Amino acid sequence: MNSARYDGHNGRHERVDFLTNKEKVSSKRKFVILIAVIVAFLVLAAVAALLVWLFVFKDADSEATLSKQLGPSAQVFSGHMKLVGVPYNVKLEDTNSKEFEDLAVNLEAILKENYKKDPLLEKYHTKSVISAFSEGVIAYYWSEFDIPVEDLEVVPEFSEERVLESLENGLEEQGSMRSDSDIKISEVTASFTDSRMARNPRAKECFYRLEAEETAKRFSSPGYPEGYAPKSRCQWQIRAAEDKAIFVSFPSFHIEDDCADDFVSIFDSLSPDDSQAITEKCGQRPPANPLAVASSGNIMLINFITDSNVQRPGFEAEYTAIPRSRVKTCGGVLSQNQGVFTSPLHPSFYPPAVHCKWTIKVPAGKKVRVKFTMFRMKEPGVDPRVCHKDYVELMGTKYCGEMSSLDLTSSNNVLDVSFHSDESYTDKGFSATYSAYDPENPCPNKFACASGMCIGSALHCDGWNDCGDMSDEMECKCDKDQYSCDNGMCKPNLWVCDRVNDCGDGSDEKSCSCGDNEWRCGNGLCMPQVVLCDKKMDCEDGSDEASCETSPGICSDYSFKCENTDCVNKVNAECDRINDCSDNSDEAKCDCGTRPYKLNRIVGGQNAETGEWPWQVSLHFQTYGHVCGASVISAKWLLSASHCFVTNSPENHVPSNWQSYSGMQDQYKQGDVQRRAVKRIISHPAYNQMTFDYDVALLELSEPLEFTNTIQPICLPSSSHIFPAGMSCWVTGWGAQREGAAKAQLLQKAMVKIINDTVCNLVTEGQLTSRMLCSGFLAGGVDACQGDSGGPLVCFEESGKWFQAGIVSWGEGCARRNKPGVYSRVTKLIDWIKTETGI
Incomplete structure (x- = not known):
């Protein structure tokens, strides 16, 4: 139960301001003794007046001031009472009927009488209301206790336990729980209730x-x-x-x-x-x-x-x-080699007070693998490590909360799965698949994670945590092009001494060229440790002062530049909900990068949900349908790639040949889609068709977009924004789902990882420029593809905002091993974007 608490009228804490008084007395040198005596007298009089005020009037004034700031507190408790010996009459459901009125008045009098047994409850009880009856006969009630400002210190004494004890004492004294109609109450409950929900049905x-x-x-x-x-x-x-x-x-x-x-x-x-x-x-x-x-x-x-x-x-x-x-029947025996089972009523919320048990049986000699494709059982005040309310139980372990992945394997050919929901708070529940597998070969042609999940063999010992539990990266035999970490993991040799703790234990950065007492600059140069945060830019790139709170005013490549030209040495200062610039310009243009819709977390889902990527745009060329992607960066501007427009055909650079579709998910459905003609195409003047350097273009729309639930702008990063190697980001588009395939009808999404620049330059055979970044998986399997060009690569920041890190630019094939996707790096192009658009 929740203990009573004082939260004011609306669930928020009241603000209390305490008054302070300062008296300043100054004296000047006087030339005349008489004037000095008068001044001294006045000072003494003032002191006397101050003392009188302090000891006589101050408390009264403070109480009056606090009385204006604080208001009375309404403590409300609700519950139900089970009546004995009262026949149920359907007329009791009508709050306007005489039957309802008569029984309600009697019960309200009983409640009032019972509160008299507690002096505190009796003093502040103002009303009790019977709000409904149901079969049983069960009466539903709420009771209100109003505490005036001068007695607010007693609020903590009001609790569910106190109210319930008062009512239960009345149950024990059956005589006191009777009215003229000889009503008996056999059961009663009481729960703290938001006073705003205390409604009198008779008030209508x-x-x-x-x-x-x-x-x-x-x-x-x-x-x-x-x-x-x-x-x-x-x-x-x-x-x-x-x-x-x-x-x-x-x-x-x-x-x-x-x-x-x-x-x-x-x-x-x-x-x-x-x-x-x-x-x-x-x-x-x-x-x-x-x-x-x-x-x-x-x-x-x-x-x-x-x-x-x-x-x-x-x-x-x-x-x-x-x-x-339908809400009470669930569970059973599942004897097929594979199948699907869900929480009751999934994908709707499961009902309260339900218990189910599934017994999964597969042929002898095999085991059961269960994979939860969606799992959401969150409840207020529940620790997911304990799961004492709603839970799924497998092999003696309870699971609750929200999970992005859950794969479990049985120890034999029978697995029991239990689902339990208590009487309060429900959620979306779960959807799970199960299958029988041979323990001798649990993942045919794939790698078996310790959790039972199967991943591609190429992902084993590639340096990435694909299993989620690191089992694919443990006890690896490193190839000649890999570094052997102290913890047994294998990482690419090129990741050694890149100032990123790729191993997790720091061993890949432990034996680098810089000594223990040295600092390694971003360009690899070693400096004495004392240069760090000394308010001087000792490293050429300013990395020694990049994240130093003690270095205001030091401007480097890593600094965020405020509009008043001040520099903030803080990683990703913009739109983090903290005003770092004195002119607040770091938080001035942050109405972006949010998704209005609340979305499900679907494990392994590839089709995007409606409104999941509200900045995604589909660009249609003439009668060819979807050709390229783009992103919404303001009501009138879209961001895309130059190679969509600068081609061997001059028609591609004619704005009237293009139409933009914002808020689209399905290429064949345009219900809430906003179509806009393209007014102007601005390709970067330095764009190189051979190397794809400066592959960025801006599209001005003929008329502004109206921002809705499914159309929102993406946040653009500052030039100092950092998207570190290994960061998980998302690429979206209607491009081909595999190399050589047709374009997708539904918007697709794929999670990819930012790849270290040194590694990227190697696998692209030296084609990487500073205006490019790599993202994907070196093992292949996930990538942007034909038709995704110009679309956004977006990353989620701790501030709760989505930022665009890249623009889909080029790549060798689609999702090939050691051929990650290459994107235009927005941080290196942001100054040109802002200059052209004025955003």
């Missing part, structure tokens, strides 16, 4: 009673879709037949993205009891990831709370009654 203000049937019905938030008003307090009670459960989905859901202000909360109850909460959501959800929940029984409560002044459309919901067996 934004309160709705709905009856779910097999035919779907709809309801929406007030003002939808134009927008909801602030300070909304709405509630929907949904019921179904006794043998049914309730399923609610939200085809449209767009709430302010701060759940402290605006949110929708859903309960497996008719009371806003946190112990019966199904979920609480805010933000915006795409059609590909709708919110959909189910109750465990035939009742559900939905609350809609708004406090922000930011207007959003709100939501539209569809509700229906489903057989209760």
Whole structure:
């Protein structure tokens, strides 16, 4: 249970300002003694007045000031009571009926009487309200305790335990739990509740009673879709037949993205009891990831709370009654050699209070491999290392939270998989595949990771952690072109002494040319350690002062340049939500690199979801359809590659031959896509068709884009921004999915890694310039391909922003071994981009 806490009116801490007073007394040299005496008298009078104020009036003034700053606190507790000897009457479901009114009044009086047993509760209890009845007979209630400003110190004394103890004491004294109607209560619960969800159904203000049937019905938030008003307090009670459960989905859901202000909360109850909460959501959800929940029984409560002044459309919901067996029946015996199983109702939220068990049996002599393609069972206040509420259990270990990968292998031919959800908070659940395999050959023609996952044989001992648990890089026999790390891993020889800890234990950087007391500059030159952060640029590239808080004003290639010409020596200072520049210019143009839609994490998925890459653009040439990609960098400008336009055919450089499509996912569907003609094409004047150097182009649109859920600009990095080797980034496009294949219909995504420049230059046989970077996998298998040209390579930063690191430029074939994709390096081209566009 949660203990009571004082969070003010809206779940946020109140601000308290304490007054301070300073008196300054100065004296001047006086020429006349009389004046000096008068001044001394005045000083004494002032001191006396100050002392009087301090000891007599200060406390009163402070209390008055604090009274203005603080407000009274409303402590609300809700729950249910199970009644004995009261026959259920369907009229009790109607909050306007006499039957509801009579029974509710009696129970409210009983609650009031029981609070009198605790002097604190009796003193501050202001009202108790019966909000609903259901079969059983179960009564749902909430009680409010109002604490005035002068008594706020007692707030911590209010707790669920205290309220529940008071009510349970009444249960033990059956006489005190009776009314004139001889009502008995056999069970009672109490849970701390947000006061904004305490609704009186008899007040009829934004309160709705709905009856779910097999035919779907709809309801929406007030003002939808134009927008909801602030300070909304709405509630929907949904019921179904006794043998049914309730399923609610939200085809449209767009709430302010701060759940402290605006949110929708859903309960497996008719009371806003946190112990019966199904979920609480805010933000915006795409059609590909709708919110959909189910109750465990035939009742559900939905609350809609708004406090922000930011207007959003709100939501539209569809509700229906489903057989209760659909939410209670799961598990079974799986005896095929391979198959799929999921949490109940997946991909919708699984229902509360469900327990399932699957027994997977494969032929004797084989083992069971289980791979979770999606796994999300997050719950407030749950440590994923403990998993004491909702979990999946395999081989004695419980798993919960959100996982990007989970592959498990049984020790024999039988594997039990258990799924458990408690009575509160549910989630998307899981989807898993299972298969039988021969333990003598677990991954035919592939490498078997310790987790049971199979990866390509070429990925074994290539220096990358492809298995996720490093098992593919341990106990390797290094090739002649590899360095043997102290921990047994193999890394390319070219990674030694590159100032990157590639081995993980530092052994590849331990025996470099610089001594223990020396600093190695970015260009490889060794300097005494004392030059580091000495406020002087000793290294030619300024790397010795690049990340020194003690070196303000030192400008180097690694420094972020503020608009007022100041330099900030901090790695990736722009858009990190910290004002580093005195003119705040590092945070001035950061309305970019965000994805409005909340998206699923699909393990191994290649088809992009709607709104997942809102800066991606498809460029169509004449009647040929999709030819190149581009990225949105502002409402009127797109970023692409010069080689899409500077060709042997002059027609490619004619703007009217091109159309841009923003917000597109499927090449054959243009529902919410914004088509814009190209007004102007600006190719970099130094672009070289032979070497692909300076392969960058800008496209000015004929009319501005309207930014939406599926159309957003990508953040452009400053020239000092660093995308380190080994960083995971994403390349997207409609290009061919393999060498020589046709272009894709659906937008594709691929995770690639930034490759060390030295290694990149070697594998490209010296063709790399400073305007290029490599990304992909040296072992091959993942890469951009024909049709992806001009598209973005984007990386996610800790600040929560996506930045464009590269532009798809060239490569030898697609996804070949030791032939990674080559991209135009945006950090080296950013000054030209800003000059041409004014962004």
